[in-house]
Amino acid sequence: MVVEKFDYVAVLILFGGLGAFLLGFKLLSDNVEKLATGKLRQLFNKTSNSRFFGVGIGVVSTVVVQSSSVTTVMTVGFVNAGIMSLYQAACVIMGANIGTTITGQIAALSALPVAEFAMALTTVGAFMDLISKNNKVKTIGLAIAGLGLVFIGLEIMSASMASIKNWLETAPEVAEYLTKINNPVLLLLIGMVVTAIVQSSSAVTSIIILMVGNGIVIGDGGNAVLYMVLGTNIGTCVTALLSSVGTNTNAKRTVLFHFMFNVIGSIIFMIILVIWKDFNQTVLVGLFPEAEETQIAMFHTFFNVTCTLIYLPFVKYLVKFTQIIIPDKKKSAKGEDGFMDKRLLEMPSLAIGQLQQKTAYVSSLAIESLEQAFAAFLDGNVLALDKVSQKNEEIAKTSKNIVDYLVKVSACDISLEDEKLVNNIHTNVGDIVRVAELADNFIKYTHKKVDQQLNFSEKVIDDLKKMVSLLREQHDLALQIIENKDYLLLKRSDEIEDEIDAMRRQLTADHIKRMKSGECSAENNNVFVNMVCNLERAGDHLSYMAHSIEEL
Numbered sequence: 211m212v213v214e215k216f217d218y219v220a221v222l223i224l225f226g227g228l229g230a231f232l233l234g235f236k237l238l239s240d241n242v243e244k245l246a247t248g249k250l251r252q253l254f255n256k257t258s259n260s261r262f263f264g265v266g267i268g269v270v271s272t273v274v275v276q277s278s279s280v281t282t283v284m285t286v287g288f289v290n291a292g293i294m295s296l297y298q299a300a301c302v303i304m305g306a307n308i309g310t311t312i313t314g315q316i317a318a319l320s321a322l323p324v325a326e327f328a329m330a331l332t333t334v335g336a337f338m339d340l341i342s343k344n345n346k347v348k349t350i351g352l353a354i355a356g357l358g359l360v361f362i363g364l365e366i367m368s369a370s371m372a373s374i375k376n377w378l379e380t381a382p383e384v385a386e387y388l389t390k391i392n393n394p395v396l397l398l399l400i401g402m403v404v405t406a407i408v409q410s411s412s413a414v415t416s417i418i419i420l421m422v423g424n425g426i427v428i429g430d431g432g433n434a435v436l437y438m439v440l441g442t443n444i445g446t447c448v449t450a451l452l453s454s455v456g457t458n459t460n461a462k463r464t465v466l467f468h469f470m471f472n473v474i475g476s477i478i479f480m481i482i483l484v485i486w487k488d489f490n491q492t493v494l495v496g497l498f499p500e501a502e503e504t505q506i507a508m509f510h511t512f513f514n515v516t517c518t519l520i521y522l523p524f525v526k527y528l529v530k531f532t533q534i535i536i537p538d539k540k541k542s543a544k545g546e547d548g549f550m551d552k553r554l555l556e557m558p559s560l561a562i563g564q565l566q567q568k569t570a571y572v573s574s575l576a577i578e579s580l581e582q583a584f585a586a587f588l589d590g591n592v593l594a595l596d597k598v599s600q601k602n603e604e605i606a607k608t609s610k611n612i613v614d615y616l617v618k619v620s621a622c623d624i625s626l627e628d629e630k631l632v633n634n635i636h637t638n639v640g641d642i643v644r645v646a647e648l649a650d651n652f653i654k655y656t657h658k659k660v661d662q663q664l665n666f667s668e669k670v671i672d673d674l675k676k677m678v679s680l681l682r683e684q685h686d687l688a689l690q691i692i693e694n695k696d697y698l699l700l701k702r703s704d705e706i707e708d709e710i711d712a713m714r715r716q717l718t719a720d721h722i723k724r725m726k727s728g729e730c731s732a733e734n735n736n737v738f739v740n741m742v743c744n745l746e747r748a749g750d751h752l753s754y755m756a757h758s759i760e761e762l
Contacts, residue, residue, distance in 0.1 A: 220373035223366060231363025232413060235313070237356030239275045241349045243559060244625035246274055261301050261522055268305020271557075278310035279409065279449040280556045282468055286453050287553025290461035293564060296532070299464045300525050304471060304518040307443070311511040313412035317364055317419045318507035329365060332358030345626045367417065371424040392429045394437045394480055401441020411446035415439060415510055423503040433483040433490050439510055440476040447472055453553055459539060463532040470528065475517035558622040562631050565619070568612060569635050569642070570689050573755070575605050576645040577685040580748060583652035584678050587741075588671060590660050595653045605646045609639050630762050637758055638692070641751040648744045655737050664734050673717055677745045680710050684749060688756040695759050703756040710749040717742050 272281045285302050288294035294302070319328070331354050338351025391397060405414045418438055421428070428434055447469045454465040483489050494505035521528065554561035579601045586594040616632055624632070658664065666674075684706045691699045721738055 220370045220377070223373075224370035227363045227366030227368075227370060228413065228417070229363070230359055230366060231416065232410065234356045234359030234361075234363055235277075235412070237359060238353055239277065239356075240623060241353035241356060242274050243557060244349050244628075245346070245353065246559075261525055264298050264301025265305035265308070265518060265522070268302040268307075269309040270305075271302075272306040272309025273312050275557060277410065277412065278306040279411075279446055281306040281309070282450045282465075283453040283553050284556045284560065286450060286457060286461045286464050287551035287556070289464045290457040290551050290553065296460050296463055296467075296529050297525065300467045300529055301522075303464070303468045304521060304525075307471065307514040308511070308518055310412055310446075311507070311514055314415045314419060314507040314510045316360060317416035318501070318503040319361075328361040329358055331355065332362060334358070349625065364416065364420065368420050368424060371420050371426060375424050375426050389427055389430060392434060394433075394484055397429060397434055397437035398441040398444070398476065398480060401438035402445040403441075405442040405445025406448040409446075409449050411442040414442045414445070415506070418442075419503045419506045422506055432487060435506065436483055436490060436509055437480060439506060440479055440513070443472045443513070444476055459536055463529075463536050466532045466536060467528060470532070471517065471521060475513065475520075478517075478520075479513055552618070555618060555622060558619050558624045559628055561615075561619055562624075562628055562635070565612060565615060565635055566631070566692075568608070569638055570693070572605055572608050572612070573638070573642045573645075573685065573689060575601055575608075576642045576649070577682060579605065579646055579649040580652070581678060581682065583649040583656070584674070587652050587656045587659060588675075590656065592656060592660055595656060598649060598653060602646045602650055605643065609643050612639055627762075634692075634758050634762060637761075638755050641755050644751045645748050648748050651740070651744050655741055658737050664737060666734065666738070670717070670721075670738070673713065674741070674745070677710060677713050677742075680706055680713075681745065681748055681752065684710070684752045684756075688752050691756045692759055695762065697759065700756060700759075703753060707749055707753045710746055714742050714746040 268281060268285075271284075272278050275281060282303055285294065285299045285306070289296060289299045333355075335351040335353070335355025335358060338354065339348045342348050342351065391400075401414065401418075405411050408414055418435060422435055428438070447465075450465045450468050454462050457465075486492075490505070494509055498504045498508060554564060579598055582594065582601070583598045586592070586598065613636065616636055620629075620632055684703060687699055687703050687706070690696060691703065718739060721735070721742075725735060
């Protein structure tokens with residue numbers, strides 16, 4: 211037999227097909243994520259302690275982004291930020307491992323007649339993007355084009371595999387060498403190392419599926435290829451391990467749980483496969499006799515689903531085990547910007563959702579600061595002003611962190627809807643800072659009141675208390691309007707704003723009358739007028755926040 215020269219072009223085509231495959235999935239996942247931004251935000255904002263709900267979140271999010279690594283890294287970010295508990299994260303990670311198997315199922319479809327039609331979706335999607343002026347239609351078109359590109363990548367890789375298979379038939383010594391790789395540990399290591407390099411278990415599993423589909427045999431043709439699939443599950447942990455650098459204790463425990471899930475599950479299955487040597491022939495071939503690609507895809511799914519079912523009843527104990535392995539540090543300080551962990555940028559829409567929550571928190575601090583400053587003014591309590599200053603420093607620092615993080619989010623490829631939300635948060639943060647600055651003004655007024663021994667009538671104090679009470683109501687209403695996008699509540703917000711404006715005019719007019727009649731001293735004038743105007747300005751900023759939803 212004449213040995214043909216190795217076809218290096220086939221290898222280059224293989225890499226080209228892999229590039230098209232990965233690019234197609236990125237195009238698909240990025241645009242599906244844009245379409246699902248609101249739903250994903252709602253999903254992650256409703257994380258609960260339900261094991262099944264957590265697994266469901268992991269499955270759905272991974273199906274959308276087409277990467278368990280992205281979901282895991284993002285989950286590490288949530289835990290590091292204190293948004294998600296370790297228990298919740300463990301459940302999400304298990305779901306992510308199930309969700310990632312959808313890629314293998316898609317790769318298995320390349321052997322079916324539907325693949326040719328799927329490839330044509332690239333042109334359909336491209337025309338939708340080029341012709342339409344509607345952003346949503348363009349996003350749908352790019353998602354469809356991405357799906358088509360995935361199948362094109364699979365077809366290209368399959369063609370290159372066929373060329374490599376033809377070459378192997380003319381090089382029996384090479385083919386014989388490949389069939390001698392039967393050591394389960396070695397095969398597992400091969401799958402693990404290749405996945406660690408590529409950083410995508412989905413891509414490596416898809417290549418394995420195409421190899422099997424084109425008759426390229428590694429090992430004895432029994433369970434050998436299944437050991438490689440198990441290795442890909444361990445190799446995918448590398449991305450999460452790298453993401454844990456610089457995180458807090460719980461985030462490191464999350465990564466450890468991910469590592470344990472994949473390693474222990476792979477070891478259990480490897481032992482089963484070593485003992486049950488004809489597992490592939492008995493189970494997979496028996497269930498799917500005519501589709502070798504489907505056999506591998508279904509094994510990948512079966513492995514992750516089974517591991518999840520085994521782990522699910524023992525999640526709490528496994529979480530406690532990670533706490534024993536990685537104990538709490540004696541001195542642990544949570545970073546102020548933990549809520550804005552850079553890992554959340556893996557899915558910008560979710561990062562925006564967390565920024566909205568952080569902005570609402572800072573807004574609550576601002577109205578509390580104003581209330582505390584006003585209370586200190588009424589009591590003439592200069593000592594209480596230190597707490598107001600500390601709170602305002604926290605507001606200023608956190609607001610700056612929010613704005614800096616918004617810049618990073620804006621640099622990501624986000625949807626038009628998310629761009630509007632980013633601008634909305636920018637605007638609201640500005641109004642929140644203004645309210646805190648008005649609270650700072652009350653510090654000055656309190657010092658003047660104490661130093662100059664100023665006094666105000668009970669009637670004036672009652673009116674001022676009513677203004678501050680209306681501001682609290684307006685603030686809480688503004689947050690409710692923003693969170694729920696409730697346009698109907700805008701009417702009530704405007705009524706409160708009008709009432710505050712009317713009180714400012716009435717109080718000022720009454721004050722002028724008292725000044726003319728000599729009932730009020732001239733020393734009170736500057737403090738009183740500025741104080742009333744400041745409260746009215748706080749109402750303006752809260753009204754701007756409420757009406758910001760009109761820009762969405």
